[in-house]
Amino acid sequence: MSAVPKQLTPEEIQRRRKRSVAIALVLAALVAIFYVLTIAKLGPQVLNRPL
Amino acid sequence: MAATPSMTSLTNSAISDRPFVEAQSSGGEVADYFALLKPRVMALVIFTALVGMTVSPSHVNPVIGAISLLMIAVGAGASGCLNMWWDADIDAVMTRTRTRPIPAGRIQPGEALSFGLTLSVGSVLVLGLAANWLSAGLLAFTIVFYAVIYSMWLKRATAQNIVIGGAAGALPPMIGQAVVTGTVGIESTILFLIIFIWTPPHFWALALVKAGEYARAGIPMMPNVAGPDSTRRQIVAYSAVLAPLGLAPVALGFGGLIYGVVGLVGGLAMLGLSVQVLRRRDGEAANKAAMSLFGFSILYLFLLFSALLAEQGLGLFRPVLG
Structure with missing residues (x-):
């Protein structure tokens, strides 16, 4: 059997783009969650360290 | 067991003229x-x-x-x-x-x-x-x-x-x-029990109306296994336990006056609607009684928890006992 790459329709491409944006937003939200969680659990002193 | 063949065949039928298709990505x-x-x-x-x-x-x-x-x-x-x-x-x-x-x-x-x-x-x-x-x-x-x-x-x-x-x-x-x-603690254990005892009358009210669909899907819901009348009796039994259980937060001191009133009136209404389900067994009246109980059960649980939220979260707590 030979593999035939599936040709995406414009609608499928648009839906894929929306899914990609959604994944990006979720990842950004995760970054924000871990940031505020760190501050909330450890306090602002976590930022105060000798360089 | 495989839960998917019917779905997969549906999707595949549209692309069966292709010799091979890459792992199907979602069009969702x-x-x-x-x-x-x-x-x-x-x-x-x-x-x-x-x-x-x-x-x-x-x-x-x-x-x-x-x-x-x-x-x-x-x-x-x-x-x-x-x-x-x-x-x-x-x-x-x-x-x-x-x-x-x-x-x-x-x-x-x-x-x-x-x-x-x-x-x-x-x-x-x-x-x-x-x-x-x-x-x-x-x-x-x-x-x-x-x-x-x-x-x-x-x-x-x-x-x-x-x-x-x-x-x-x-x-x-x-x-x-x-x-x-x-x-x-005891507080969330009581809330667990309230939802746990609330679930059977809530779902069985719907199952009485949708018994045919559950039977077609092969799901052994209570009306299909024990019969509608037995289910109706069990609905009343669970509601009879639920009504006083719904007042347990008052007895334990974390439900106040608002909660007590909501719990008492709501519990009695649950019991009353369950009795209606037991009494009306035939035709459209039976379905109507079951759907009334189903709908009210959602409202009942929502009001119980809203009352607790209002009392504890908004400072509206007024003790009933002591």
Whole structure:
């Protein structure tokens, strides 16, 4: 059997783009969650360290 | 058992003229993935977990509390997603569920499985890091209980499916209290019991009306196994236990005057509507009585928990006893 790459329709491409944006937003939200969680659990002193 | 062949064949029929197609990617919208999480159930879980937090005799950092609530909701959504993956064959033959993303062919079963597992593991880990590992363990137990014990085993095996499986829906207040206190106290245990005892009359009222659909899908719901009359008697029995149980928070001191009034009136109404279901056994009147109970049961639980939230969260608590 030979593999035939599936040709995406414009609608499928648009839906894929929306899914990609959604994944990006979720990842950004995760970054924000871990940031505020760190501050909330450890306090602002976590930022105060000798360089 | 395989939950997906009917779906896969539906999708494949449209592309059968091609010699080979790469691993099928989803054509699903973002909204389809969101629908996999059963957003209405998620909203209910957030609500009951929040009440579990507010009745707890201590406080939590609001940021940690908010993130914990979000993770509890995501975990509940993940279990809903796994349930939809497993039950896609049943969903396809029931009118209420046949438009869900998997039976409708908008999302591939494997994608739903990956999505559900990823969110399950992620939500448990983040909850453990944000709050504590007891709450994370309870969330993991809830997900496994709903997706494996209920969906994969009980649902197709016994008429007690929703009785035992109801424990999964009753756990969020306990998780909420575990987030705040690091332990499970009497308050969330009572809330667990209220939801647990509420579940059978709630679901069986719907099952009485949808008995034909459940039979066609091969689900042994109580009306199909024990018969409608036995189900009606059991609905009354559970409601008779639920009405006084709903007042337990007053007796234990964490439900006040508002809650007491709502619990008393609501409990009596639940019992009255259950008796109506028992008395009206034939024709459209029977369906109407069952749907009235189904609808009111949702309102009853919502009002009970709203009253607790208002009393504990908004400072409206007025003690009934002492």
